[in-house]
Amino acid sequence: MIEVIAEILRGPVFLAGETLHCRITLINKSTNENDATYNQGTPEKISWASVQLHCQRYVNEQKVNLQQQQNSSAKSNDSLATNVDIVPLDSTALIATKGETGQTVYTSKPCVLFCDLILQPGETRMFSYSETISTHVPPTFRGNYVKYSYKLTIGTQRVNHPTTLIRVPFRVLVVPDLDKYIRQDKVAIASSQPGTTVDNPFVCPNRTEIDSLTTALDALQILTSRTHQHVYNVTNNRGRVCRFTLFKNNLKLGEDILGILDFDHTDVPCVQYTVTLQSEEILNPHYRRKSSQLANATSYTRQSEFCLSTFQTYLSLSIPLSCTPTFSIDLVSLRWKLHFEFVISKTPRGSLLTNNDPSKSTAWSPPNSMDVESMTWDLPIKILPTNPYFANNVAKVSCTTVAII
Template sequence: MLEVIATLPRGPVFLAGETLCCNVTFTNSSADNQSAEEVLAWSSVQIICQCTVSESRVQLPRTTALSTEEASTTGCETSFVPNKGERGLTVLCTKPKILFCDLKLAPGATRTYQYEEVIPTDAPPSFRGQAVKYSYKVIVGTQRLEKTTKMVRVPFRVLVLFGLNDISVYNETEEIAPSNPFLNNSRKENSVLDVGLQEVISLYFIFIFNTDSYNIANGRGKVARFLLFKQAYKLGEDIVGMFDFDVGTVPCVQYSVTLQSEEKISEECRRKPGQGTAITSYVKHQEMCLNTLRTHMNIPIPLTATPGFMTDIVCQRWRLHFEFVTSLDKVDGPESVPADCEEHQWQGANTLNVETMVWDLPIKVFPTNPIHASSVTLMKTSALINMANG
């Protein structure tokens, strides 16, 4: 029995532009020394990205996708079709890399090969929306002599930081690099991960020092003032804001804040001209606030979410969705408690005449360190197949 195992040693999350490393191990698990050795004709590895869409909402232009036949011939000159059996359309197919030809394994023998491939910086991110889905896999194809091709599929996730160009511009040249006679001056080039994290931090700091104050009002007056300490966040961060109801003239009974993403299909890909935007809600903070002077909210951004991005098919943006329930009548609060009174009870009104107002505040969500995102993912880092003799 021959086993083929493909493993992603660093984890299943990568930043576009990084080098993906996959270890492929071939093992002849026959314990009987009298068994014949296993012979494999070849093995090849490559990366594909499949795009799956809701046919009731999206119609893809012919130029944005590769059919099964095209994917097998466009940069994929092997005898197996990597997207065979996959749903959707292939939007990315890297050139195949051959691991070996004519491999012989004696009973109990094991051979491990390392596959490395750079994920294109212009690749779409991994995304599971209501109308569009982008999914990545490492495909390992292996064939015995005169047998059918067997494939191992290892799914992984890609985070994209748009604007990340050639990393050579981030590496110091010898002319401008500082020199120290007491140190080894060998130049160390930045990795794509280092550059990507630097770029996230640079973009991040553009927004975090801008504390914004918003006056929330309706036709009857001012409801509250909302303070948001920054407008840009990374995956896994908490969105912290403060409400000041003391400045309001309209009594607010309850408020809620929901973290939402907007999935908007491009006009040329919409199935219907008047098609709306799909909204996905993630985390909700809700609080009763009648007679409250000040309070705050704290909403975590899931590490499993997809940062804002745009492709030829879909655009995703992030926002905070606010709902305020205000009273149409004046609500008297509790009276001041006398100093000599130990207990004081206030009974609110049984019914209130209320109305609801909504407000959407756009925010920016950037990728985080892919190693951090790997710590919470449910994706497996390895896959295995058994190649029977039949």
């Protein structure tokens, strides 16, 4: 028997446009005489091995109407895919999506690792594979309407054995308008080469190629840099309830949302507030089963405080690294917002008793009951990807798959 180990290097999270590197190790385990596959002095022969990346889209057919699904009659013949699939013996071609449900929305060009490989008993052979992920792909996403899942598939076949498909899942984050920044880098590199009339002092003269990861991280730094504070007056028909200051609207995964809530000099007394970080999965109206379908909201971190007679307080909400950043494609879009819930008093704020004599104290007793009402307010924000090295720390998928063929 032959053990195949497929390992994605550096971790399972990548930015679109980045190059994925994988190491494939094959070990001839036929060294035990009790093994039925052991033939003393006979090496193992593998006919071929090939690698390919692909992205599968899974839709909730009860809520999503895709016309092309109606023509998918062959889908019932496929079984649910796992990390290791066995296909018929007479199949000698790599079909990376064999056994997968859903629709394939992205595939890379297949790469042949080897043909007619012979492994002696106990021998180990390693192969390297690299592929640049396209920038025009959807991100990894698990929503209520649609899901996008990425996998690296290795197809291999021993002589006189069925073809085996080995899959390694990974996660893709998409930086918006990354192509624009890559073009700018190409122009900067070209202008720094010898013989050109314009030299850019900010470009390293030894740099001759585009590093997509560096370009993407630079783009994220530009998009999420703090330019100025955003101040919002939250009001209702009776006047101002709160003044909210947000330090920046564009944030990265793993960052903290920082803000200030100011209840001083307001017209409506606020008793309690709650701020929730929420995402909204919005299905394109063209693909909805019912016109009344609403956006699917998901709540994440939350902060709640009582604020009666509070002049000022601070907001700090963390953005989980496992979330999907803001994106928009033809089928679905994902948007983020801060959902505010205010519990406000219907009666005017009573004036507190004051005493000018510092040697005496003044006690204020709150009322036993208050006539209150609630109001909500949504503030849209934009969440962008982060450095994939950080996202690797919370990745729930394994970047290694082991199979016996």
